Amino acid sequence: MxxxxxYNTRCHYFGxxxxxxxxxxxxxxxxxxxYPFQFRNVKSVMKHPAxxxxxxxxxxxxxxxDAMNEKGxxxxxxxxxDNCDFKDPQEGKxxxxxxxxIPYVLSLCSTTEEAKVLLSHVNITxxxxxxxxxxxxxxxxxxxxxDVIVVEQTASGLHVYDDPVGVMTNNPTFDMQMNRLADYRNLSVESALPCAFAKGLDLHPYSRGMGGMGLPGDLSSASRFVKVAFTRMNSLSDDSESASISQFFHILGSVEQQRGLCKLGEDKYEITIYSSCCNLDLGIYYYTTYENSQISAVDMHHENLDGDTVVTYDLIKGQQVHYQN
Ligand SMILES: C[C@H](CCC(=O)NCCS(=O)(=O)O)[C@H]1CC[C@H]2[C@@H]3CC[C@@H]4C[C@H](O)CC[C@]4(C)[C@H]3C[C@H](O)[C@]12C
Incomplete structure (x- = not known):
């Protein structure tokens, strides 16, 4: 999963x-x-944004x-x-x-709008x-x-959805995820809205945060969709780089998976291997890993972007503890 x-502040973030x-x-x-992108069925792209x-x-x-290009x-x-249906190559597509x-779209488009046009001719094989x-x-x-869009190819073909909540998870299909959000339409960030339960009953709000009571907390993709949509849509921070990326990792942190909670077999558990955050304006790729909560970063503009071979950085995976005495 x-x-x-x-997430948008002064800059725009994606991860x-x-x-x-x-x-x-x-x-x-x-x-x-x-770097020459050679594709199976369409012509190569020899020059493109980094x-x-x-x-x-x-x-x-x-x-x-996951990736970004230098155009943002x-x-x-x-x-x-289950829902996904990649097909055989089709005539006329x-x-x-x-x-x-990802290479195809990021090497030929600068905006979501352009990606929509490109994708309208695509069959994913x-x-x-x-x-x-x-x-x-x-x-x-x-x-x-x-703009944010979601691209899904199912038995009925390629679908491109506008994504007004700026998040996605896994199943079910995006239209169904959006329909399910209505089940949570009464959730609020207000701590103590007037009691709407029934006339003549004044149920005392014994805690802060009760406006969000009922927000799902389990790890299923449908529940993570609701949780992260609520978190992302109500997120606030200063617009500095530090405040923005901190907030971004907190948005993703609201749906991270801790080892032990999602069992897949004998001694096999799904965990959040890494979380990433691209600054789409500056070309910086930030990440954390399951055991390294310190944010690491690679700045594309510190590389020679006119080269022709892929440059890689190993992930820094060990915990970086800052001892203070
Ligand atoms: C599995 C991952 C999604 C995480 C997830 O949702 N895990 C829950 C599994 S479960 O739903 O709980 O069972 C996805 C996300 C991106 C994917 C790579 C994309 C490039 C490449 C494409 C090639 O065609 C096949 C190999 C390839 C390296 C891909 C492997 C794998 O597919 C990656 C890692």
């Missing part, structure tokens, strides 16, 4: 939690402008989980089992393999990256500083 979110019980060898990967994000780099190719467009892939979709890396079911969130 995973969660993605956006995700990656929740999983195992890990590939993911790294922060910078793809410079002259891209930074989390990727499993195989044979020099960045298999991005971000995109993240999240698990989408731009056939893009699922693992190519089931072609695997390799025998060792079969296709996995995914759906995507795409965001610039202005």
């Amino acid at each position: 995973c969660t993605a979110a956006t 995700r939690n990656l929740d999983l019980e195992y890990s590939y060898h993911e790294q922060v990967a910078v793809t410079p402008r002259n 891209i930074i994000g989390m990727a499993f780099v195989v044979d020099g190719f960045p298999l991005y989980y 467009l971000g995109m993240a892939g999240l698990n989408f089992p 731009d056939n893009i393999a699922s693992f190519e979709l 089931n072609e695997p990256f390799s025998d060792k890396l079969p296709t996995n079911p995914l759906h995507w969130m795409v965001a610039d500083g202005k």
Whole structure:
């Protein structure tokens, strides 16, 4: 399971939690402008905006989980089992393999609006990256500083939804997630609204925060959607970089997965392997890992962006304790 979110202050932020019980060898990967993207069915893109994000780099190719380009467009892939339907290549469509979709969109678009146009010709195909890396079911969130969309391909075809809450998780499909939000329409950040339970009954609010009573707290994707939407939509912070990224990681923290709570088998538990936060304006990729709560960062503009090979950074995974005496 995973969660993605956006947050806007003076700058625009985009990121995700990656929740999983195992890990590939993911790294922060910078793809410079002259790295040639060779796609299976459409023509190569030899020159494009630079891209930074989390990727499993195989044979020099960045298999991005989430990334942004230097124009300020971000995109993240999240698990989408059962509903997802990647198809065989189709005549008359731009056939893009699922693992190519992030590079394809981020190398050809600067805005969500442009991504919508590009995606309107796309059929996402089931072609695997390799025998060792079969296709996995995914759906995507795409965001610039202005608009957020969700991209899902199901049996009925490719759907692009406007996302007014700036978050997404996993199943069910995005339209159903939005419908379910109405079940929570009475939740409020107010501590003590007048009692609406029944006439003649004045139930005393014995605690702060009771306006949010009923907000789900379990780890299912449907519950995380409601929890993170409520958190994200009501989030406030100063507009400094420090205050903004702190708030962003708190938004993702509202739906993080602690080891032991989501059991998948004998000694197998899903945890939040990493949380990421892209500053879409500055090209900085921030992240934390399950055991490293200190925020680490890679700034794309500290690299030579005119190169032609992917540059990677290993994740700093150990806890960084700041001893004070
Ligand atoms: C599994 C992850 C989602 C996390 C999640 O939701 N886990 C709950 C599982 S469960 O729902 O609880 O069972 C997703 C998110 C991004 C994905 C990679 C994208 C690039 C590449 C695409 C290739 O085609 C296949 C290999 C590849 C490395 C992908 C592997 C895997 O698919 C990644 C890590």
